Amino acid sequence: MNENKLISIVVPVFNESETIDAFFETLNPVLVGLSSRYNFEIIFTDNHSTDDTFEKLADRAAHDSRVRVIRFSRNFGYQRSILTAYTNARGAAAIQLDCDLQDPPALIEQFLDHWEDGYKVVYGVRRSRKEGWLIRSIRRVFYRLVDWLSDIELPHHAGDFRIIDRQLLDLLSGSIDCNPYLRGMISRYGFKQIGIPYDRDPRTQGKSKFGLSDLFTVALDGIVSQSTVPLRFATHTGLLIAFVMFVAIIVYSVGHVFFGATWPPGFATTTVLILFGISINAMFLGIIGEYIARIYQQSVKDRITIVEKTVPESDAKIVVTPGK
Numbered sequence: 131m132n133e134n135k136l137i138s139i140v141v142p143v144f145n146e147s148e149t150i151d152a153f154f155e156t157l158n159p160v161l162v163g164l165s166s167r168y169n170f171e172i173i174f175t176d177n178h179s180t181d182d183t184f185e186k187l188a189d190r191a192a193h194d195s196r197v198r199v200i201r202f203s204r205n206f207g208y209q210r211s212i213l214t215a216y217t218n219a220r221g222a223a224a225i226q227l228d229c230d231l232q233d234p235p236a237l238i239e240q241f242l243d244h245w246e247d248g249y250k251v252v253y254g255v256r257r258s259r260k261e262g263w264l265i266r267s268i269r270r271v272f273y274r275l276v277d278w279l280s281d282i283e284l285p286h287h288a289g290d291f292r293i294i295d296r297q298l299l300d301l302l303s304g305s306i307d308c309n310p311y312l313r314g315m316i317s318r319y320g321f322k323q324i325g326i327p328y329d330r331d332p333r334t335q336g337k338s339k340f341g342l343s344d345l346f347t348v349a350l351d352g353i354v355s356q357s358t359v360p361l362r363f364a365t366h367t368g369l370l371i372a373f374v375m376f377v378a379i380i381v382y383s384v385g386h387v388f389f390g391a392t393w394p395p396g397f398a399t400t401t402v403l404i405l406f407g408i409s410i411n412a413m414f415l416g417i418i419g420e421y422i423a424r425i426y427q428q429s430v431k432d433r434i435t436i437v438e439k440t441v442p443e444s445d446a447k448i449v450v451t452p453g454k
Contacts, residue, residue: 134169137242138221142211143187144177146229150186153229160235161196164242173218174229175211176201178438191441199441206435209310212290214435216312217303225293232331233291240326241293250321253292257327288313288325297321310434 139157146153161170176184176199184201191197200218202211216224223245225238233254244252290312294302301319302312317323 134165134167135223136169136171136221138215138219138224139170139172139238140212140215140219140224140226141172141174141229142177142208142215142226143174143179143183143229144205144211145179145181145183147179147181147183147186149229149231150183150190153231154190156231157227157235160238164239168242170196171220172197173215174199175215175435177205177207177211178202184439188441197441199439200437201439203436203438209312210434212312213302213305213310214437216294216299219299222296223293224299226290228291233289234328234331237291237326237328238293244324244326245293245295248322249324250295250298251292251316251323253288253323253325255288255325255327256330292316295321 139161141153157172164170172194174187174197176187178201184199187197187199191199198218200214202214206214212226215226223242225241227233227235227238237254241252294316298316298319298321302315305315
């Protein structure tokens with residue numbers, strides 16, 4: 131009887147038809163080399179691809195018992211896709227891996243070795259990445275900003291390429307966040323964690339589906355979900371402005387009453403102060419609005435993802451917000 135531990139490989143996909151063959155060609159030798167120690171399942175979560183990604187994966191699943199495919203009814207986003215895969219993972223641990231092979235499957239063995247040594251989370255730290263200077267600079271600023279704002283310490287340059295233990299999978303399955311930021315959630319859970327540096331490869335096939343707007347959305351989710359500092363900043367800045375205005379009122383009043391000063395009308399000064407006040411209010415209302423929007427989304431208690439099809443046909447779990 132095979133008593134090897136089951137390890138889940140979770141792979142979010144969206145229009146990755148061009149990369150599927152290369153993905154299996156690269157991953158299979160790694161899994162075969164570890165087959166004496168582990169059994170594997172490969173879970174693909176398809177964000178309602180518009181090409182033949184699902185058909186290709188379904189064909190793979192028909193000939194490979196390790197492969198499971200979960201197709202959503204629409205595109206629910208990258209983070210929700212990973213969370214659903216984690217929720218459906220049956221293994222003693224799960225490894226998240228992208229289909230574009232920018233994160234090397236060869237690192238899986240090191241992940242497993244550290245996991246066996248007692249680490250609940252082993253994540254890849256991107257030592258270098260083949261990207262333009264603009265994207266690299268934006269990422270660098272984002273990581274430092276989130277770390278500065280967050281109440282917990284987040285690893286810099288760590289993506290979603292990681293292995294997490296069954297204990298954390300169970301915690302994620304009970305998640306109540308409808309805007310999940312998994313890197314932050316996993317760091318917030320604590321436990322024994324370690325990073326492994328590696329060089330991230332460029333995408334060789336297909337095109338990235340992650341544009342600047344997607345990066346901005348993830349960044350916003352990361353900041354808002356990990357910290358209330360922006361709200362405190364808005365409060366403190368408002369108090370500071372009120373104090374400055376109060377001091378200005380006293381200065382103008384004292385000058386007029388005790389020194390007989392007459393202040394000439396200052397159209398420019400008045401205009402600047404008004405515009406400054408409006409700008410500050412608009413910015414802080416935007417910050418508050420982001421938090422209120424997430425409170426509303428939590429209160430709706432809608433499904434985080436909806437499964438349209440599964441291969442093999444079975445009842446895949448569906449991640450839901452509280453109350454469903």
